[in-house]
Amino acid sequence: MTWAGVPCGRARPRERIQTRAYRVSPRRARAVRVSPVTRSIRRVFAESAATLLAVFAREIDSLERMSRLLVSTLARRRTVFFCGNGGSAAEAQHLATELVVRFVRNRGALPAMALGADGSMLTAAGNDLGFDRRRCGPPARAACR
Template identity: 50%
Template sequence: MTAEIRAAILDSAATLQRMAEDAGAVDAIARIVELSVASLGAGGKLLFCGNGGSAADAQHWAGELVARFHYDRPGLAAIALTTDSSILTAVGNDYGYDRIFARQVEALGAPGDVLFALTTSGRSPNILAAVAAARAKGMSVVGFTGAGGAELAALCDHCLRVPATSTPLIQEAHEVAGHTICAMIERRMFPRG
């Protein structure tokens, strides 16, 4: 069993190493930070959506921004569209599962806001519908996907495509990228002397 554990850790580390060496991935993270800081600085907000593990990431990152990451500072306007069971079930029942995030974007999004769209495959219908709704509202869109996520990437202002096809490895890399983005947003919005 210890060999399997080491192999799993090394697989994750290798994915992160490939991402760190991928100039496009590093640049995408930097551009996502810049876009987010510009939106927040202008009074905008960040909306997050994803399914399954990506829903957990959406909630996690919104929580890091609203509460705190490394240090105490004012809260930042971030909303996870994955958390309100009454909205999710009402929209799912009345309009269909594919509309659970799009309907919230239509209700809460505004020009200048940023939608964070997380889908490891890049093909989740409810995420693509949310992206379309964000575009219709004049919002910017950033994507988080894997190596096969060309469909999502084509619709985004900036997209982090993790160089992996395994869902768990993509999610692990997304988590590292998300923490990096939260830390950098915090430092840029509220610099410490």
Template identity: 50%
Template sequence: MNVKNIIENHEHTVQLLKEHCIPTIENIAKVCCEAIRDKHKIIFCGNGGSAADSQHLAAEFVGRFIKERRGLPAIALTTDTSILTAVGNDYGYDEVFRRQVEALAVEGDVLIGISTSGNSGNVVRAFEQAKKQHVTVIAFTGAHDSKMSNLADITLQVPSTFTAHIQECHILVGHILCNAVDEMY
């Protein structure tokens, strides 16, 4: 294991993110800030590490990021094991996020789906449902076009195909969103 190379590869991916994605990140931040300002919520979903990122980012909104401010409306659809297991058992795993979007999302909300491949079936289904409900749909993916990027209103395509570096950039961009919202208060 060469720690220096791992760090340098991470830095390279972040450099590519900086070179190619700043306008997209700024647009996502604007959309999220407007939703929060207009009393709407940010909804997150993803699987595995992306589920953890969803929970992490929702916690930053509801708790705090850097400065003290009121709790902000955000939810991770990855946290309610009773819903996840009931819906998964009764309808199938591809329905676990779609059913929650159907039940919880309203027009003006923002759904952020996180997936390194951009092809997670349950996130794709959530996007399809969100579009029906006029919810703004944002995809956090990797470098390749995907089912999620084809459905999303805005797609952050991290310029990498290496899962770990994509995930590292997803959480970085998530923290940038938290910072943008913090600046409103």
């Protein structure tokens, strides 16, 4: 939704709020209180960013080796299998789905499977490519191409 599509009578209060927000001086902006929820969200995001940076610094060599192995496996037309437990099983499904259906651009299916389930792959393929079985086929068949 954009504000351009909202009738003028309803858009004016929103526009007034935005206008006032832009007129707040830097001195007054510092005095604005930050809610405990906002502080908590900022803290969680900062901790997450710090964790990602630490893992990247510590595991960059492992990540590079894993990336090279993934590329070489796919280049040999071999199937990549992902697995996980709990939330990691969902991440495994997500990774396999990105390879089989599409990631950034339209392309043929790459051979990948999540060892947990194929529900995510089925719905993503149907959503992205259509629910026509002739075009997509079962995920297992797409993964074994």
